[in-house]
Amino acid sequence: GAVVSQHPSWVICKSGTSVKIECRSLDFQATTMFWYRQFPKQSLMLMATSNEGSKATYEQGVEKDKFLINHASLTLSTLTVTSAHPEDSSFYICSARDAAAGRDDEAFFGQGTRLTVV
Amino acid sequence: AQSVTQPDIHITVSEGASLELRCNYSYGATPYLFWYVQSPGQGLQLLLKYFSGDTLVQGIKGFEAEFKRSQSSFNLRKPSVHWSDAAEYFCAVGGGAQFYFGTGTSLTVIP
Numbered sequence: 001g002a003v004v005s006q007h008p009s010w011v012i013c014k015s016g017t018s019v020k021i022e023c024r025s026l027d028f029q030a031t032t033m034f035w036y037r038q039f040p041k042q043s044l045m046l047m048a049t050s051n052e053g054s055k056a057t058y059e060q061g062v063e064k065d066k067f068l069i070n071h072a073s074l075t076l077s078t079l080t081v082t083s084a085h086p087e088d089s090s091f092y093i094c095s096a097r098d099a100a101a102g103r104d105d106e107a108f109f110g111q112g113t114r115l116t117v118v
Numbered sequence: 119a120q121s122v123t124q125p126d127i128h129i130t131v132s133e134g135a136s137l138e139l140r141c142n143y144s145y146g147a148t149p150y151l152f153w154y155v156q157s158p159g160q161g162l163q164l165l166l167k168y169f170s171g172d173t174l175v176q177g178i179k180g181f182e183a184e185f186k187r188s189q190s191s192f193n194l195r196k197p198s199v200h201w202s203d204a205a206e207y208f209c210a211v212g213g214g215a216q217f218y219f220g221t222g223t224s225l226t227v228i229p
Binding site: 006034041042043044046049091093095106107108109110111112114 | 152154159160161162163164167208216217219220221222224
């Protein structure tokens with residue numbers, strides 16, 4: 001099956017610094033990638049939809065200046081948490097859709113990134 | 119409005135017992151339905167999906183789910199649970215623009 005790789009798996013950063021998380025589709029081209037945030041013991045909350053070559057679409061309440069998303073190629077999307085604060089600590093998960101081979105509606109998930117801001 | 123409800127926040131079963139996790143959805147169009155499993159600190163793994171056709175779908179790890187349109191349900195079942203099945207299970211509906219996830223059901227398996 002299709003594989004989505006997310007890096008890093010975990011990161012600790014100081015308050016005020018920026019952190020970049022990468023999401024790569026390893027064996028397929030992903031025209032659309034999704035970024036989710038998951039709080040402990042809760043479900044996934046969609047933050048934004050990332051389309052290759054265009055601006056991301058953010059969900060209501062998500063600060064686009066704080067969570068910068070770049071989808072510069074068909075296999076890579078990045079999420080940068082700028083000026084991170086402790087309340088940004090969370091589990092971030094990306095997913096990607098394979099638009100080829102009739103699998104347009106199935107999304108493949110990365111393994112997630114645990115961000116801790118101290 | 120689109121939504122997914124997983125009524126059971128936490129379920130405990132004995133190893134070897136049968137399991138059913140409930141999922142109800144609200145979706146304006148013909149739904150694409152999914153069940154995912156998440157181990158602690160890990161991403162989501164697809165267990166099974168329903169797009170169309172046979173309403174009883176088979177997935178990995180011995181799981182199956184049945185789509186019942188009249189009840190707007192997509193319950194997940196396994197006839198005999200193994201200790202390694204302990205995890206968080208998410209039901210999702212969607213496709214197209216985005217997925218809508220339920221709040222998850224945490225499964226504990228006791229020996």
